[in-house]
Amino acid sequence: MTISAAPKLSSNNLIRCVNYNMQQDCVVVAGDFGVRIFNCHPLTEAVHLTQDQVGSIRLAQLLHRSNIVALVSGGLRPKYSPNTLMLWDNSMKHCVAECAVPGGPILNVFLNSSRLVLVQSRRVSIFSLQPLRFLRAEESGMNPHGVAAMGGESHSAMLVFPSFKQGTVQLIALESVNSEKSLAPSVVAAHDGTIAALAVTAQGTLMATGSAKGTVIRVFDTRTRMLLNELRRGADPATLHCLTFSQCGSFLAASSDKSTVHIFPTREKNEGGKSWANRKNLFDDARRSCAQFSLPEDTVAKLAFVSEEAEGGNESQMVSALQIHEPSVVAICSDGTFHRFSFNKEGMCERRAFDYLLQLGSEQDFWTTAV
Numbered sequence: 603m604t605i606s607a608a609p610k611l612s613s614n615n616l617i618r619c620v621n622y623n624m625q626q627d628c629v630v631v632a633g634d635f636g637v638r639i640f641n642c643h644p645l646t647e648a649v650h651l652t653q654d655q656v657g658s659i660r661l662a663q664l665l666h667r668s669n670i671v672a673l674v675s676g677g678l679r680p681k682y683s684p685n686t687l688m689l690w691d692n693s694m695k696h697c698v699a700e701c702a703v704p705g706g707p708i709l710n711v712f713l714n715s716s717r718l719v720l721v722q723s724r725r726v727s728i729f730s731l732q733p734l735r736f737l738r739a740e741e742s743g744m745n746p747h748g749v750a751a752m753g754g755e756s757h758s759a760m761l762v763f764p765s766f767k768q769g770t771v772q773l774i775a776l777e778s779v780n781s782e783k784s785l786a787p788s789v790v791a792a793h794d795g796t797i798a799a800l801a802v803t804a805q806g807t808l809m810a811t812g813s814a815k816g817t818v819i820r821v822f823d824t825r826t827r828m829l830l831n832e833l834r835r836g837a838d839p840a841t842l843h844c845l846t847f848s849q850c851g852s853f854l855a856a857s858s859d860k861s862t863v864h865i866f867p868t869r870e871k872n873e874g875g876k877s878w879a880n881r882k883n884l885f886d887d888a889r890r891s892c893a894q895f896s897l898p899e900d901t902v903a904k905l906a907f908v909s910e911e912a913e914g915g916n917e918s919q920m921v922s923a924l925q926i927h928e929p930s931v932v933a934i935c936s937d938g939t940f941h942r943f944s945f946n947k948e949g950m951c952e953r954r955a956f957d958y959l960l961q962l963g964s965e966q967d968f969w970t971t972a973v
Contacts, residue, residue: 615633615634615635615938615960616633616634616677617631617632617633617936617938617960618632618633618634618658618659618660618661618676618677619631619632619633619659619660619661619662620632620904620934620936621661621662621663621664621711621904622642622664622846622904622906623664623665623666623667624666624714624753624755624804625666625667625804625849626642626846626849626906626907626908626932627641627642627643627667627908628640628641628642628648628664628667629642629904629906629932629934630662630663630664630671631662631934631959631960632659632660632661632662632673633658633659633677634653634658634677634678634679635652635653635658635960636650636651636652636653636654636655636656636657636658636659637649637650637651637656637659637662637671637673637690638650638651638959638960638963639664639671640959640962642906642908642932643908643930643932643942643955645940645942645955645957645959645962646962647962647963649671649692650963651671651690651692653679655695656673656681656688656690657675657679657680657681657682658675658676658677658678658679658680659673659674659675659676659677660674660675660676660677660680660684661673661674661676661708661709661710661711662674662711663711663712663713665713665714665715665731666714666715669691669692669693669694670689670690670691670692670713671689671690671692672687672688672689672690672711672713672718673687673688673689673690673697674686674687674688674707674708674711675688676707682700683702684706684707684708685702685703685704685705685706685707685708685722686700686701686702686708687700687701687702687703687708687711687718687720688700689734699734701718701720701729701734701736703720703722703725703727703739705722705723705724705725706722706723706724707722707723708720708721708722708748709721709722709723709745709746709747709748710748710749710750712750712751712752712761713731714731714752714754714755714759714776715731715732715755715756716730716731716732716755716756716759716776716777717729717730717731717752717759717776717777717779718730718731718734719750719752719761719776721742721745721748721750721763722745722748723744723745723746723748724741724742724743724744724745725739725740725741725742726739726740726741726742726750726761726763727739728740728761728774728776728779736781737779737780737781738779738780738781738785740772740774740785741766742763742764742765742766742772743764743765743766743767743768743770743797744764745763745764747798749763749764749797749798749799749800750762750763750764750800751763751800751801751802751809751845752776752802753801753802753803753804753805753806753847754776754802754803754804754805754806754807755806756777757777758805758806758807759775759776759777759806760773760774760775760776760802760806760807760809760824761773761774761776761802762774762800762802762809762824763800764796764797765787765789767789767791768794768795768796769791769792769793769794769795769796769797769813770789770790770791770792770797771789771790771792771797771800771809771811772787772788772789773788773789773790773809773824773827774788788827790809790811790822790827792811792813792820792822793811793812793813793815793820794813795813795814795815796813796814797811797812797813797814798812798813798814798816798841798842799811799812799819799842799843799844799845799856800812800845801845801846801847801854802824802847803847803851804847804849804851805851806824807823807824807825807851808821808822808823808824808830808847808851808868809821809822809823809824810822810845810847810854810868812835812842812845812856814841815839816835816836816839816840816841816842816858817834817835817836817837817838817839817840818832818833818834818835819832819833819834819835819842819845819854819856819866820832820833821833821854821868830868831866831868831889832889833854833856833864833866833868833889833890833891834889834890834891835856835858835864835891836860836864838860840858840859840860841858841859842856842857842858843857843858843859843902843903843904844856844857844902844903844904844905846905846906846907847868847907848907848929849907851868851869852867852868852869853865853866853867853868853907853929854866854868855905855907855931856891856905857897857902857903857904857905857933861896861897861898861899861900861901862894862895862896862897863894863895863896863897863903863905863931863933863943864891864893864894865891865892865893865894865931865945866889866890866891866892867889867892867947892945892947892948892949893945893946893947893949893950893951894949894951895931895941895943895945895951895953897933897935897939897941898935898937898939901935901936901937901939902935902936903933903934903935903936904933904934905931905932905933906931906932907929907930907931907932908929908930908931908932908942909928909929909930928944929944929945929946930942930943930944930945930954931943931945934959938958938959938960938961939956939957939958939959940955940956940957940958940959940962941953941955941956942954942955942956
């Protein structure tokens with residue numbers, strides 16, 4: 603199913619960043635308009651930080667469903683330098699901490715309850731979050747787009763980013779990081795080409811990798827570094843925009859410049875335990891997506907998985923103790939459109955929601971403002 607493109611956004615509504623929290627139930631959208639935070643399902647606006655409050659924002663990330671939002675300035679009216687991160691506490695309505703890092707602009711941001719990670723083109727800086735304190739910096743391979751991923755909490759937290767050799771990925775168990783000793787390198791040879799997209803499960807146990815070619819996605823066990831699955835996105839090269847796991851790690855979604863979202867099951871293993879380089883007939887072995895749907899052309903989409911209880915039902919159809927949940931994928935596009943599709947393993951996809959995200963808040967204000 604193809605959705606028509608949204609009306610062209612004005613420069614003031616240009617979306618520069620879309621990021622979901624770790625639970626994938628909230629999303630932060632940032633740009634020259636400031637910052638807007640939405641609940642994913644049902645879709646409602648929760649927070650609106652204006653340009654007057656925070657300036658124009660290039661990067662934003664949520665700490666779970668808390669009041670803390672990490673912000674990096676950029677765009678038409680930045681308040682801070684591009685290598686400075688601000689922690690905004692929405693309960694206090696002001697920034698409560700900041701940290702600046704040398705080495706150029708901050709390109710990506712991750713945080714959980716105990717760690718804050720800042721990604722630059724050749725460097726990854728790791729901080730403790732409570733209290734905010736620099737722990738150490740790790741050099742990386744050339745990473746102009748800030749490709750990295752983080753998943754897990756406390757002892758299971760895992761950070762991954764491109765290593766020095768093309769096609770390799772470095773893995774760091776974040777709870778082992780401190781300022782007193784260097785880390786033993788843990789590197790996975792994932793692809794021949796440049797790493798273009800990464801994802802880690804919420805448990806920190808699985809990692810998905812995609813290269814600049816974009817035809818095959820590989821899934822690895824982060825503990826053993828063994829290849830578990832090869833997933834075929836398509837035969838034609840594509841630029842991967844997003845990889846994301848479902849909360850349980852059973853599904854992986856991928857978006858690209860082909861305007862199609864592919865959904866793969868990850869628990870169904872193909873022949874594992876081998877180096878990908880030693881595999882023959884790669885495209886015959888690699889698993890294809892179990893479901894897919896189309897999005898507006900010429901947009902970049904960020905994805906998340908949500909669940910919803912089955913609709914309807916009466917006393918004769920009660921499922922009160924065991925509610926049926928239907929998996930859905932949310933896609934927020936750079937043109938400001940919001941899409942939610944349900945799916946199943948038989949390949950059925952059904953559109954469940956569509957909206958113009960940046961118009962949502964003003965519409966809600968219209969209906970809730972007293973007259």
